[in-house]
Amino acid sequence: MPEPIKILIHGGAGTILPSAMTPELEIQYKNGLSQALTAGYNVLKDGGPSLLAVETAVKVLEDNPLFNAGKGSVFTHDKRHEMDASIMDGKTLKAGAVAGVTNIKNPVNLALKVMRESDNVLLTGEGAEKFAASHGVKQVESSYFYSEFRYQQLMAIIDTHKAQLDHNVKVAVGEDNKKFGTVGAVALDKDGNLAAATSTGGLTNKKFGRVGDSPIIGAGTYANNETCAVSATGQGETFIRYVVAYDISCLMAYKGLSLADACREVISKIDKADPECGGVIALDARGNFAFEFNTPGMYRGLMQQDENPECWIYR
Amino acid sequence: MPEPIKILIHGGAGTILPSAMTPELEIQYKNGLSQALTAGYNVLKDGGPSLLAVETAVKVLEDNPLFNAGKGSVFTHDKRHEMDASIMDGKTLKAGAVAGVTNIKNPVNLALKVMRESDNVLLTGEGAEKFAASHGVKQVESSYFYSEFRYQQLMAIIDTHKAQLDHNVKVAVGEDNKKFGTVGAVALDKDGNLAAATSTGGLTNKKFGRVGDSPIIGAGTYANNETCAVSATGQGETFIRYVVAYDISCLMAYKGLSLADACREVISKIDKADPECGGVIALDARGNFAFEFNTPGMYRGLMQQDENPECWIYR
Numbered sequence: 001m002p003e004p005i006k007i008l009i010h011g012g013a014g015t016i017l018p019s020a021m022t023p024e025l026e027i028q029y030k031n032g033l034s035q036a037l038t039a040g041y042n043v044l045k046d047g048g049p050s051l052l053a054v055e056t057a058v059k060v061l062e063d064n065p066l067f068n069a070g071k072g073s074v075f076t077h078d079k080r081h082e083m084d085a086s087i088m089d090g091k092t093l094k095a096g097a098v099a100g101v102t103n104i105k106n107p108v109n110l111a112l113k114v115m116r117e118s119d120n121v122l123l124t125g126e127g128a129e130k131f132a133a134s135h136g137v138k139q140v141e142s143s144y145f146y147s148e149f150r151y152q153q154l155m156a157i158i159d160t161h162k163a164q165l166d167h168n169v170k171v172a173v174g175e176d177n178k179k180f181g182t183v184g185a186v187a188l189d190k191d192g193n194l195a196a197a198t199s200t201g202g203l204t205n206k207k208f209g210r211v212g213d214s215p216i217i218g219a220g221t222y223a224n225n226e227t228c229a230v231s232a233t234g235q236g237e238t239f240i241r242y243v244v245a246y247d248i249s250c251l252m253a254y255k256g257l258s259l260a261d262a263c264r265e266v267i268s269k270i271d272k273a274d275p276e277c278g279g280v281i282a283l284d285a286r287g288n289f290a291f292e293f294n295t296p297g298m299y300r301g302l303m304q305q306d307e308n309p310e311c312w313i314y315r
Numbered sequence: 316m317p318e319p320i321k322i323l324i325h326g327g328a329g330t331i332l333p334s335a336m337t338p339e340l341e342i343q344y345k346n347g348l349s350q351a352l353t354a355g356y357n358v359l360k361d362g363g364p365s366l367l368a369v370e371t372a373v374k375v376l377e378d379n380p381l382f383n384a385g386k387g388s389v390f391t392h393d394k395r396h397e398m399d400a401s402i403m404d405g406k407t408l409k410a411g412a413v414a415g416v417t418n419i420k421n422p423v424n425l426a427l428k429v430m431r432e433s434d435n436v437l438l439t440g441e442g443a444e445k446f447a448a449s450h451g452v453k454q455v456e457s458s459y460f461y462s463e464f465r466y467q468q469l470m471a472i473i474d475t476h477k478a479q480l481d482h483n484v485k486v487a488v489g490e491d492n493k494k495f496g497t498v499g500a501v502a503l504d505k506d507g508n509l510a511a512a513t514s515t516g517g518l519t520n521k522k523f524g525r526v527g528d529s530p531i532i533g534a535g536t537y538a539n540n541e542t543c544a545v546s547a548t549g550q551g552e553t554f555i556r557y558v559v560a561y562d563i564s565c566l567m568a569y570k571g572l573s574l575a576d577a578c579r580e581v582i583s584k585i586d587k588a589d590p591e592c593g594g595v596i597a598l599d600a601r602g603n604f605a606f607e608f609n610t611p612g613m614y615r616g617l618m619q620q621d622e623n624p625e626c627w628i629y630r
Contacts, residue, residue, distance in 0.1 A: 093556050093588070099414075099526075100439050119478065120525045121552045124415050125440045127524025163434065209442020210435045211414075218533045218558035237436045241408045243533035246558040250565035273408070 004287030005044040006304040007187040009036050009057050011067045013233045013279040014179030016297030016313055029066060030311040033301040036060035037309035040185055050187035050195035050229075051089050051112070058085075058108040058197045061183035065147055067299075068181025070106055073145050073201025075154035077163075081145040083201050084215040085111045086122075090194030090223035090285075097215040100125045105138040108199045111215070113137055122215060153204050163203040163210065180295075182214055184231025186223070186283040194229035194285055196221050196245075202236075212236020218246035225285050227252040228259055233298070234278010242270050248282060259284040263292035270294070319602030320359040321619045322502040324351050324372050326382045328548045328594040329494030331612030331628055344381060345626045348616040351375035352624035355500055365502035365510035365544075366404050366427070373400075373423040373512045376498035380462055382614075383496025385421055388460050388516025390469035392478075396460040398516050399530040400426045401437075405509030405538035405600075412530040415440045420453040423514045426530070428452055437530060468519050478518040478525065495610075497529055499546025501538070501598040509544035509600055511536045511560070517551075527551020533561035540600050542567040543574055548613070549593010557585050563597060574599040578607035585609070 011033060040057030044050065062070025073081040085107035086097035096115025099122065104110050113135050114123050123131050132139060182200035189195075198221045200214040213220035213236040220236070222245035223229035230245035239245075244266055251262035263282050270277055271294040279293020281300060291300050291312075301311035326348060355372030359365065377385025388396040400422035401412035411430025414437065419425050428450050429438050438446050447454060497515035504510075513536045515529040528535035528551040535551070537560035538544035545560035554560075559581055566577035578597050585592055586609040594608020596615060606615050606627075616626035 088556075095556050100442075118523070119552065120523070121555045122526045122531075124524035124526050127415075127522065131523040207442065208433070208435070208446040209439035211437045211439050216437075216531060216533075217555050218531075218561060222558075237434065240436045240532050241403075241410050243537075243558065243561040246533060246561055247565070250562070250569055254565055254569035 005188060005190055006283060006287050006289065007037060007040045007044060007053055007057060007185060008281040008283055008289055008291070008302050009033060009040070009061065009183070009185045009300065010231065010233050010281045011061060011183050011299030012179060012181040013293045013295040013298035015276065015295060016179060018314060026313065029299055029313060032061065032064045032066050033299060033311040034309040037301045037303040040187060041303040044187060044189050047190055050189040050193050051087065053187040053189065054185040054195045054197040055087060055108055055112050057185040058183055058199050059106045062106050062108060062199055067183050068201045069183040069199040071145060074150050074181065074204040077158065077205045077207040079154065081142065081201060082206070083107045083199070084211055085199035086215045086217060086221040087111045087115060087197040088195065088217060088221050088223040089115070090225040090229055093224060095121050095217045097122045097217060098124065098128045099211045099215040100209055101128050103129060103139045103142065104132055105140045105144065108197050110137045111197070121217065157205050163206045180234045180278050182233040184233060184281060186229035186231055186281055188283055188285065188287055192225065192285050194223045194225050194283060196223040196229040196231045198231045213239035213244070216240055218243050220245060222246050222249055224249055228282050228284045230280050230282045232278065232280045235274055238270055238274040238277045242273070244270065244280065248280065259288045260290045263290040267292045267294050320503060320505055321598060321602050321604065322352060322355040322359060322368055322372060322500060323596040323598055323604055323606070323617050324348060324355070324376065324498070324500045324615065325546065325548050325596045326376060326498050326614030327494060327496040328608045328610045328613035330591065330610060331494060333629060341628065344614055344628060347376065347379045347381050348614060348626040349624040352616045352618040355502060356618040359502060359504050362505055365504040365508050366402065368502040368504065369500040369510045369512040370402060370423055370427050372500040373498055373514050374421045377421050377423060377514055382498050383516045384498040384514040386460060389465050389496065389519040392473065392520050392522040394469065396457065396516060398422045398514070399526055400514035401530045401532060401536040402426045402430060402512040403510065403532060403536050403538040404430070405540040405544055408539060410436050410532045412437045412532060413439065413443045414526045414530040415524055416443050418444060418454045418457065419447055420455045420459065423512050425452045426512070436532065472520050478521045495549045495593050497548040499548060499596060501544035501546050501596055503598055503600065503602055507540065507600050509538045509540050509598060511538040511544040511546045513546045528554035531555055533558050535560060537561050537564055539564055543597050543599045545595050545597045547593060547595045550589055553585055553589040553592045557588070559585065559595065563595065574603045575605045578605040582607045582609050
């Protein structure tokens, strides 16, 4: 019987509509997702741990300018890039996270270093960058993150006092057009170990050192072999207040819900508070998986044994 | 029938032993706790909301140099003070938090401003300070936080590469002597609304922008009228990984446990992973309350209708 190794990824959720997408761009997105899935899956296929698989997949997404994480990160109000990421190991419940880092090529890699090489879970800002410098994590100039497209996204709203929830094909036109750019992965390895990772550039035009759910263990990321691995994308504040990732785990552990039912219940709960606020990818230790979101679309994909990567954008 | 208004507070947990305490200092601690309880309780007695009661109580603890929060915050490795705080409203599930602020007299007040006057939950570092400056939150010079006692605590371990988990009567002597200085409050008002708040200076000699559980909704702080209000103190990394505050809520909501049983189960769970790692104060909407910790002591207190403040230090 083949091992149930499996990886799921997401590249953000929101008002992603066919009418706003070109065929060429759709192919680019799907190619980006497929590359990340394949890279992560290859780790699993080679017998590697889920922790490395999710880090690998998220790094590929961080390196792709289409997604709002790493290289494709959006601009803050101060024309900077402040990135957040986290990773969690479902076997040990160890976790690492960084928030507000500005010069790290792959924030998810730094999060893994924090988990493995520090006594801490969450490092922030310049301090996290000092840790990176002393632990061999790749740092880059801020120009690495520059793109004219992202800059114009900022310019379009810099005077509006609105932080844009947006990451998408064109410059955002308003709040009707909510898109949450964040990337994430969950994986199950041959030893039955789960892991989850999430990385983001946050919100265009964000101010005041705002941090969302991506680096918060229990909100944007959670993994526990006994229940599930979850990575979220969406309106970070809602995901923090509803402790979304851990809520799914608790519904499984304490109420006996299946992974799919737990995901549906939690997304239904947050939908009442904040319609079209995002979604999750989730996986349990038996290989059951779920993509659950209350937005019209979520960039997402799955790869499992002896199959090609499968990617979807719309509902 | 009198309303079940009630407030609980803590001032940190750890290896607090009678042998290391003088009678004078014990009185000072208990007086500090009593002042905070009385201030918070008076808000409730005047018909005020639990949210304001917990903010008020925590502010009194932040202003007291005995406790590791606000004025009494410990030094980081860089001889700074980096403070974290959060607050949550059990009626609305709204929350506010700040991490890594250096010049805020009352971080819990800033957390409340974030909740009320921003679209965000968590603001960090200099960005959070800019928000404070533009929202009338009291800022102070770094000298405000200086104390010779705290400075000597840092000097004793600055070359050890250890972050000290410590906040106590004497300069820490090692890891056998774990003390987690953090302050927090949970309250129930006449309308049956719960609230929770937590504030800390973190770890002596902490580096790299380390942030613990205090500003993390679900880990160090959580409030929900349907279940409970919780404020935690302890080894922040463990409390983050186990999503301690929200775990208590989930055990009540999904498994039907009483508040006391839920607190016991969660502290028992983290005790297996990390002995003597801290504790929680918790309160439900019917006025049931719990102090649960796996350390020899926790500075803590309770005030309820027509009674004097009651305070305890040891188990």
